Amino acid sequence: MRIEDSKIQQFDSLASTNQYCELLNLPEVEEFTVIVARSQTAGIGQRGNHWEAEPGKNLTFSLVLKPAFLPVADQYQLTQAVSLAVADWLAPLVPQGASRVRIKWPNDIYVDDNKICGMLITNRVTGDRLSASIVGIGLNVNQRVFPDWVPNPTSLSLLTGREWPLEELLAGLLAAIEARYEELRRDPPGTLEAPYLARLLRRGEKATYLYQGQTIEATITGVNRFGHLQLVTLAGETLSCQMKEIQFL
Numbered sequence: 331m332r333i334e335d336s337k338i339q340q341f342d343s344l345a346s347t348n349q350y351c352e353l354l355n356l357p358e359v360e361e362f363t364v365i366v367a368r369s370q371t372a373g374i375g376q377r378g379n380h381w382e383a384e385p386g387k388n389l390t391f392s393l394v395l396k397p398a399f400l401p402v403a404d405q406y407q408l409t410q411a412v413s414l415a416v417a418d419w420l421a422p423l424v425p426q427g428a429s430r431v432r433i434k435w436p437n438d439i440y441v442d443d444n445k446i447c448g449m450l451i452t453n454r455v456t457g458d459r460l461s462a463s464i465v466g467i468g469l470n471v472n473q474r475v476f477p478d479w480v481p482n483p484t485s486l487s488l489l490t491g492r493e494w495p496l497e498e499l500l501a502g503l504l505a506a507i508e509a510r511y512e513e514l515r516r517d518p519p520g521t522l523e524a525p526y527l528a529r530l531l532r533r534g535e536k537a538t539y540l541y542q543g544q545t546i547e548a549t550i551t552g553v554n555r556f557g558h559l560q561l562v563t564l565a566g567e568t569l570s571c572q573m574k575e576i577q578f579l
C-alpha cells in the first residue's frame with residue numbers, strides 16, 4: 331500500500347505541523363494522514379529548540395500513525411523504524427551515501443558530520459499500547475544558507491549541487507517510512523535493530539562526549555530495548571544514557 335495523496339494535506343503556513351496534529355482529535359484522524367507546511371513560523375525541534383527552515387525550500391511535515399500493535403515499553407522501535415527508513419531512503423541520493431549517511435542517536439540523520447534531517451516523535455498512550463504517534467520530520471532539501479546559530483547543517487542541494495522537487499521527494503520518503511512501519515507491524519520484535527545499529531553514527535569508534543557535565547572518552551556499543559544509548563568508557567565502565575544525560579562533542 332502507498333500513502334494515498336488524499337491523506338496528504340498541504341498548508342502554505344503553519345506555526346508547526348506537529349503542533350497542528352497535537353490539536354486534532356487524534357482518535358478520529360485516519361492513520362497515515364500527513365500534514366505538510368511550505369513554511370513553519372514556530373517549528374519545534376528536540377529539547378525545545380526552534381526548527382529553522384527557509385519557506386518553500388525544505389520538507390517540513392508530520393505523519394499520524396496508530397501503532398496500537400506496539401506496547402509502550404517498545405516505543406523506541408518506532409523511532410528505529412522511522413530513522414532507518416529516512417536514512418536508507420536518503421543514502422542513494424547522496425554521493426557515496428551508503429558510507430556517509432548515518433543515524434545520530436536517537437533519530438537525527440547525518441551526512442558525515444553534518445545534520446540534514448531532524449525528527450520529533452510524540453506518542454499517545456492508551457492502557458499499555460501506543461494509540462497514536464505524531465512523527466514530525468524536517469529535511470533540509472534546497473536551502474543552501476543557514477543562520478549561524480544552526481549547528482553544522484547541510485542539505486540535499488549543498489551535497490549534490492542541484493535543486494530537488496519537494497513533492498516527489500515527499501512521496502518517496504513517505505513510501506519508505508510506510509514500508510519500514512509495515513515491517514515493524516508484521517515482523518518479530520527487534521527485527522530492525524541490526525540494520526539500525528549498522529547505520530548508527532560513531533558505533534564502535536572511540537569518541538568524546540559530555541556525560542553528566544563531564545567530558546569523557548567512550549565507545550558506543552549499542553542501544554538497549556528502551557532506547558538508551560550504551561557506551562563503554564576507556565576505563566571499561568558501561569554507561570546507559572537517556573537523551574538529556576549525554577551530548578556528542
Ligand code: BTN
Nearest residue numbers: 346348373374375376448466468
Ligand atoms: C530536531 O530538533 O532535530 C527535531 C526537528 C523536527 C522538525 C520537524 S519540522 C516538521 C515537524 N513540525 C515541527 O514543528 N517539528 C517537526
